[in-house]
Amino acid sequence: MTQAPALRGFPEAEYAARTQLAQSRMAEAGLDAILVMSEPEVQYFTGFQTLFWQSPTRPWFVLIPASGKPIALIPEIGASLMRRSWIDDIRTWSAPAPQDDGISLLTEALSPLRNLGVMKGHETHLRMPLGDWERLMAALPDLHIHDATHLVQGLRMVKSAAEIDKLARICAIGSATFAAVPDYAREGVPLDDVFRAFRREALAQGADGAPYVVGASAQGGYADVISPPDATPLAAGDILMLDSGMVLDGYYCDFDRNWAIGRADDTARRAYDVLWRATEAGLAAARPGNSCRDLFQAMSTVIAEMDDSGGDIGRLGHGLGLQLTEQPSHAAFDTTELQENMVLTLEPSLSYGDGLMMVHEENIVVTPQGGRLLSTRAPAELPVI
Amino acid sequence: MTQAPALRGFPEAEYAARTQLAQSRMAEAGLDAILVMSEPEVQYFTGFQTLFWQSPTRPWFVLIPASGKPIALIPEIGASLMRRSWIDDIRTWSAPAPQDDGISLLTEALSPLRNLGVMKGHETHLRMPLGDWERLMAALPDLHIHDATHLVQGLRMVKSAAEIDKLARICAIGSATFAAVPDYAREGVPLDDVFRAFRREALAQGADGAPYVVGASAQGGYADVISPPDATPLAAGDILMLDSGMVLDGYYCDFDRNWAIGRADDTARRAYDVLWRATEAGLAAARPGNSCRDLFQAMSTVIAEMDDSGGDIGRLGHGLGLQLTEQPSHAAFDTTELQENMVLTLEPSLSYGDGLMMVHEENIVVTPQGGRLLSTRAPAELPVI
Numbered sequence: 001m002t003q004a005p006a007l008r009g010f011p012e013a014e015y016a017a018r019t020q021l022a023q024s025r026m027a028e029a030g031l032d033a034i035l036v037m038s039e040p041e042v043q044y045f046t047g048f049q050t051l052f053w054q055s056p057t058r059p060w061f062v063l064i065p066a067s068g069k070p071i072a073l074i075p076e077i078g079a080s081l082m083r084r085s086w087i088d089d090i091r092t093w094s095a096p097a098p099q100d101d102g103i104s105l106l107t108e109a110l111s112p113l114r115n116l117g118v119m120k121g122h123e124t125h126l127r128m129p130l131g132d133w134e135r136l137m138a139a140l141p142d143l144h145i146h147d148a149t150h151l152v153q154g155l156r157m158v159k160s161a162a163e164i165d166k167l168a169r170i171c172a173i174g175s176a177t178f179a180a181v182p183d184y185a186r187e188g189v190p191l192d193d194v195f196r197a198f199r200r201e202a203l204a205q206g207a208d209g210a211p212y213v214v215g216a217s218a219q220g221g222y223a224d225v226i227s228p229p230d231a232t233p234l235a236a237g238d239i240l241m242l243d244s245g246m247v248l249d250g251y252y253c254d255f256d257r258n259w260a261i262g263r264a265d266d267t268a269r270r271a272y273d274v275l276w277r278a279t280e281a282g283l284a285a286a287r288p289g290n291s292c293r294d295l296f297q298a299m300s301t302v303i304a305e306m307d308d309s310g311g312d313i314g315r316l317g318h319g320l321g322l323q324l325t326e327q328p329s330h331a332a333f334d335t336t337e338l339q340e341n342m343v344l345t346l347e348p349s350l351s352y353g354d355g356l357m358m359v360h361e362e363n364i365v366v367t368p369q370g371g372r373l374l375s376t377r378a379p380a381e382l383p384v385i
Numbered sequence: 386m387t388q389a390p391a392l393r394g395f396p397e398a399e400y401a402a403r404t405q406l407a408q409s410r411m412a413e414a415g416l417d418a419i420l421v422m423s424e425p426e427v428q429y430f431t432g433f434q435t436l437f438w439q440s441p442t443r444p445w446f447v448l449i450p451a452s453g454k455p456i457a458l459i460p461e462i463g464a465s466l467m468r469r470s471w472i473d474d475i476r477t478w479s480a481p482a483p484q485d486d487g488i489s490l491l492t493e494a495l496s497p498l499r500n501l502g503v504m505k506g507h508e509t510h511l512r513m514p515l516g517d518w519e520r521l522m523a524a525l526p527d528l529h530i531h532d533a534t535h536l537v538q539g540l541r542m543v544k545s546a547a548e549i550d551k552l553a554r555i556c557a558i559g560s561a562t563f564a565a566v567p568d569y570a571r572e573g574v575p576l577d578d579v580f581r582a583f584r585r586e587a588l589a590q591g592a593d594g595a596p597y598v599v600g601a602s603a604q605g606g607y608a609d610v611i612s613p614p615d616a617t618p619l620a621a622g623d624i625l626m627l628d629s630g631m632v633l634d635g636y637y638c639d640f641d642r643n644w645a646i647g648r649a650d651d652t653a654r655r656a657y658d659v660l661w662r663a664t665e666a667g668l669a670a671a672r673p674g675n676s677c678r679d680l681f682q683a684m685s686t687v688i689a690e691m692d693d694s695g696g697d698i699g700r701l702g703h704g705l706g707l708q709l710t711e712q713p714s715h716a717a718f719d720t721t722e723l724q725e726n727m728v729l730t731l732e733p734s735l736s737y738g739d740g741l742m743m744v745h746e747e748n749i750v751v752t753p754q755g756g757r758l759l760s761t762r763a764p765a766e767l768p769v770i
Binding site for chain 1: 393434435436437439440441442443460461462463465466479480481482483484486503505506507508509510511512513514515516518519532534577580581584585588589591593594595596597598599608609610611612613615630699700703708709710711714716718740
């Protein structure tokens with residue numbers, strides 16, 4: 001069944017509220033402005049949404065001033081689309097222009113400022129040439145750069161009702177897409193055909209796309225969880241895992257499912273059961289007052305029944321929204337306190353046998369009662385297809 | 386008809402040849418090593434291919450030494466996949482680790498070096514936190530950083546026979562996908578359904594995915610070329626444009642097609658004709674000895690019959706390969722000399738009427754006889770469907 005189409009974007013009030021909350025935290029932090037240049041942040045503050053970010057050629061800049069609407073400093077090719085957003089002040093140049101790809105525009109906009117926030121911490125990249133950044137800094141010797149990573153990530157981590165609605169829709173599409181897998185995944189079908197059928201089904205269910213589809217199928221379990229598929233046919237005794245980020249109007253789901261092909265051995269059944277119960281522990285722990293570390297430990301305690309190595313994937317889930325993975329991290333190092341309306345993945349994994357592993361993943365909203373599922377809960381026992 | 390599946394990746398000799406050519410140019414430039422950290426460069430030198438790059442959380446580093454194989458310094462989650470590549474020296478850490486996300490590993494690897502190449506120029510980004518880069522530089526005060534942008538882009542611009550084969554396959558898949566558009570795009574069909582049907586067809590034709598699908602449908606022409614679709618139904622008198630980057634084994638096609646829905650007015654027919662002939666001029670000019678500027682001017686001369694503004698898209702085509710858009714640029718500023726076996730897009734565009742525009746795009750290989758088409762040439766007259 002095709003999901004009813006979602007409205008595109010949000011009303012202006014959504015972006016205004018985000019901007020005003022940013023500005024109140026900027027005031028507390030003594031920042032005159034924040035400069036953002038990556039796709040999720042530009043989309044978060046302006047609503048500007050395009051797949052054109054896949055081209056690395058042109059930089060895009062948005063300045064959040066101390067008050068008033070954000071200011072866009074962007075290539076002319078994006079002006080028409082940006083004019084459909086709530087942004088009024090749109091300054092453009094004809095890009096690409098390797099000698100001056102927005103740097104003089106940016107220098108002029110930043111020169112009245114003294115304290116500028118830029119995201120330069122964990123999970124961020126500099127989405128402009130490093131050489132241009134160095135030139136910009138040399139042109140603005142009196143500008144103090146402050147790390148705005150936590151400020152911006154802190155805003156984005158807690159979702160509005162409208163964002164949760166988008167995330168619920170794409171998770172429902174994802175659940176329907178996973179439910180159809182037994183229709184076409186069976187012994188003898190090449191793994192890359194399974195991937196293509198999965199992506200086609202995601203589109204048929206109403207996703208804008210399924211940009212992230214990874215997984216594996218191998219005897220008794222799999223050795224890694226980030227591989228592209230090859231043409232090896234599914235075989236009896238394989239554990240098939242598909243993990244997917246599908247997208248609707250810029251918002252992602254990110255969860256996986258496991259199936260045994262034809263038959264399952266006891267070890268794989270046990271790994272599945274441990275991970276299913278680890279997820280239950282995560283659901284119970286996903287409430288305000290607990291930290292990401294608490295959530296990590298709740299899942300780790302169950303995982304340790306079968307694997308006490310602590311794993312090497314680095315974390316047992318993360319934030320979810322405009323990015324497939326975003327802050328926070330369910331890891332021992334992350335003491336972020338959980339807040340109502342955070343949208344998270346629970347992603348317990350374990351290693352077993354001779355280099356095998358298994359991963360479970362669900363998508364949830366944090367509520368005072370614990371995690372509310374956005375994905376349809378995986379079955380309690382390893383399904384055999 | 387489904388394309389026969391391509392072999393995944395390349396034989397080791399392909400990566401060895403790339404590395405050795407890099408090393409000979411590094412020797413000329415006095416570089417001890419080059420550090421790369423972005424998806425296309427890591428894939429180019431190692432063959433490491435994963436959609437996991439969509440997660441911004443973890444940095445990935447590959448060091449090209451003065452001799453011998455590249456060295457991977459990567460998160461443990463990628464070790465299993467990297468071990469399937471031709472790389473032997475794989476150093477890992479358990480990421481994410483915000484306090485030390487590979488920085489101490491990298492410091493140790495770089496400390497014996499004096500002259501390091503890093504890509505910091507046009508069309509590059511710093512795919513690690515800026516704060517971590519600053520920490521790394523502070524830990525290596527004797528290291529001189531040289532801009533390796535042109536060196537690496539210069540290698541990647543000229544394709545091997547094996548790369549051209551991959552690009553020809555995905556262009557054939559793209560051509561078959563575009564050929565099917567009249568089967569489902571007609572008056573009354575919502576534009577976002579057209580996009581979904583297009584993506585599904587790309588997968589059915591054998592693409593690994595169609596990550597980049599943009600376009601528009603509007604009366605007599607369109608106002609921009611980077612928008613996502615909405616649910617507006619196609620209407621008689623619309624010009625429908627679809628532009629797509631589809632991918633096979635990491636290699637992209639990138640071309641578009643235009644159709645008139647029901648009927649076409651004379652201005653749209655004329656714009657189409659001018660752009661078709663501009664592409665012909667580009668095909669003739671795409672041979673060694675000419676520069677990108679020459680190619681730009683050959684197309685511009687024809688475009689000026691209808692639009693002498695020079696446009697504001699910034700260029701009339703670009704390189705194509707592991708990225709949807711890569712070097713060089715067909716623009717007045719780019720004096721890169723064309724070389725045999727460069728794979729390029731020809732992308733003439735023009736503005737007309739009240740804020741309308743039209744874009745044509747084909748994919749070609751540079752040969753001594755001019756551009757050899759990889760995409761099936763668009764019809765000479767605006768097709769009406």
